[in-house]
Amino acid sequence: MTQRFEAVIIGTGQAGPALAARLSGAGMKIAVVERGRFGGTCVNTGCIPTKTLVASAYAAHLARRGEEYGVMTGGPVTVDMKKVKARKDQISQRSSGNVEKWVRGQANCTVYQGHARFESAHTVRVGDALLEAERIFINVGGRALVPPMPGLDHVPYFTNSTMMDVDFLPEHLIVVGGSYIGLEFGQMYRRFGSKVTIVERGPRLIHREDEDVSQAVRDILEAEGIDVQLDSNCLSARRDGSNVVVGLDCSNGAREAAGTHLLLAVGRVPNTDDLGLEKAGVETDAHGYIKVDEHLRTNVPGVWAMGDCNGRGAFTHTAYNDYEIIAANLLDNDPRKVSDRIPAYALFVDPPLGRVGMTLNEAKQSGRKLLVGTRPMTRVGRAVEKGESLGFMKVIVDADTKRILGASILGVTGDEVVHSLLDVMYANAPYTTISRAMHIHPTVTELVPTLLQDLHPLE
Missing domain, CATH: 3.50.50.60 (FAD/NAD(P)-binding domain)
Known part of the structure; x- marks a missing residue:
């Protein structure tokens, strides 16, 4: 027997649950399908567990350096990997459980656990259940790529x-x-x-x-x-x-x-090879990513793709922004699109790398006249005081428009500091907006205005 809904969401990664809450809040009768653990990659095998492990590794590293700070640990520092894993599991499982509780608690929402496959453009089978909806949202994420490596x-x-x-x-x-x-x-x-x-x-x-x-x-x-x-x-x-x-x-x-x-x-590959997309007529590219337009719509009316499976970003924050774009267009009469966002991401080694906008190589290729500023973290007081002065800051500015084009902050709290530049970029304001700002001392961010006051033409 066919179950009819106003919307079906396949997958509970970063975009799916938030969209379910919005659609439910708008009074729609919805179905959410999840074949594994709630929360997707970020909660179960990505951001949350790995950054929890990174935190344990940082604690071990800092403990080994204790003598530099006048702190004596009383012997060699050892790591209990079973306790490290237990801490990671507890934090990850709590997050996954919270997502599941949130989804199941939505009004007018039916949760199906199993693998979803399209049978037509607007019907999806999950086990013995056949779900039909005018709107279907695909949020199936990706998985690790296993390369064709001899042996x-x-x-x-x-x-x-x-x-x-x-x-x-x-x-x-x-x-x-x-x-x-x-x-x-x-x-x-x-x-x-x-x-x-x-x-x-x-x-x-x-x-x-x-x-x-x-x-x-x-x-x-x-x-x-x-x-x-x-x-x-x-x-x-x-x-x-x-x-x-x-x-x-x-x-x-x-x-x-x-x-x-x-x-x-x-690398990673999208989880699109076993969805029956060919029965729905949904197009994918050569790598299996679902083709979408600026509003995340596929070529099939009434079908959207969000998150890693659409190839328009491979991060938790881009997936969540996908949800925001779809909800804004569908429910708020607010015409948001993918090209509105500025590339931003971080590499969570220690010290971390925060990246926004263009690299210097990309800026050069654009043909613009450029201003560039750099500053080593050894000239950042807070970094020196913390004993964590590796790395550097770099910012790239359009010499004609005075707009910030991109930045790389490799250094202590660089993943946080870079947002002060990102916000100015979103405001489409000149770099002087921040170069003339007064920041708190002693912080890492206080050196961003100083960095921007020392721009030089790229030779």
């Missing part, structure tokens, strides 16, 4: 998801992937006490960033004893007794990295 089918490996089950300390962790996920896990486990090798196919880490940022992050990681192997462009894997050996290139006398455990952190 990989003969060795054990972890992804960012399965690493959440680890309650022991790997003796030597090999991380394949020198971008955000790989670097965060690499530094984290080095601080827990593992030997760590990071393997990257390209000539530098986090290739989407400017070269100075990539090099500074590499320097930070190598200073902590992490082995970074670049230009590893012919990867393979094999067993050697109890070890895993990763081949790094295919030349004579090829380089290899041997370790006890392997983590793959080479």
Whole structure:
């Protein structure tokens, strides 16, 4: 028997539950479908659990440095990985439980647990139930990419998801992937006490960033004893007794990295391959991402795609913004669109990298006349006082319009500091709006006006 609703939401990641609350609040009869744990990647295997682990790793790192601050720990610092995992599990499970309670508590909302598949443009089957609705919202997220790497089918490996089950300390962790996920896990486990090798196919880490940022992050990681192997462009894997050996290139006398455990952190793919999208006529691109317009509408009227599965952003905050755009257009007569947002994200190594807008390379390619300001964190009083003065600040300004084009803040609280620049960018105000502001001392943010007062033409 067909169950009829005014809206069906598939998936409970960052966008789905919030949209369910808005639609329910508007009096609609809705259905929410979830095949696994409520809350999606962020709550269960992404932001919340990994940043909880990062916090434990930071505590261990700071404890080992205690003598620098005049604090004696009384002996070697050790890490109890079972307690680390238990803390992570408690925080993650609480968040997932809160999302489930929120969704189930919505008025006029029926929750179906199971895998959803389209049977037509406006019908979805979940087990024995057939759900029909004029509006269907897809919020199915993504999963770790397992690359076509020779020998990989003969060795054990972890992804960012399965690493959440680890309650022991790997003796030597090999991380394949020198971008955000790989670097965060690499530094984290080095601080827990593992030997760590990071393997990257390209000539530098986090290739989407400017070269100075990539090099500074590499320097930070190598200073902590992490082995970074670049230009590893012919990867393979094999067993050697109890070890895993990763081949790094295919030349004579090829380089290899041997370790006890392997983590793959080479990207993600959308969870769209088993939704029956072809029966609904919903178009995807070559990588499986659902094609959407500026309002997150698919090519099929009445079907939207939100979050990681639409390829318009791979972050929790972009997914939530997707919900805001859909709700504004559908319920508020407020014509918001994807192109309104400014790129912003962070790399949560320590110190963190906060990034907004264009990189310097992108700004150069735009053909604009540029002003650039930089300041090392060694010239930021708060960073020096905290004993955390690694990194630098960089800001890029359009010389003609005086608008801020982008910024990279690699340093203590850089993931928070960068928002002062982002807000000025959203206000479409000149950089002088913040360069003339008076900030509180002693903070890291107080040096943002100083940074902007020392801009120089790019030569």
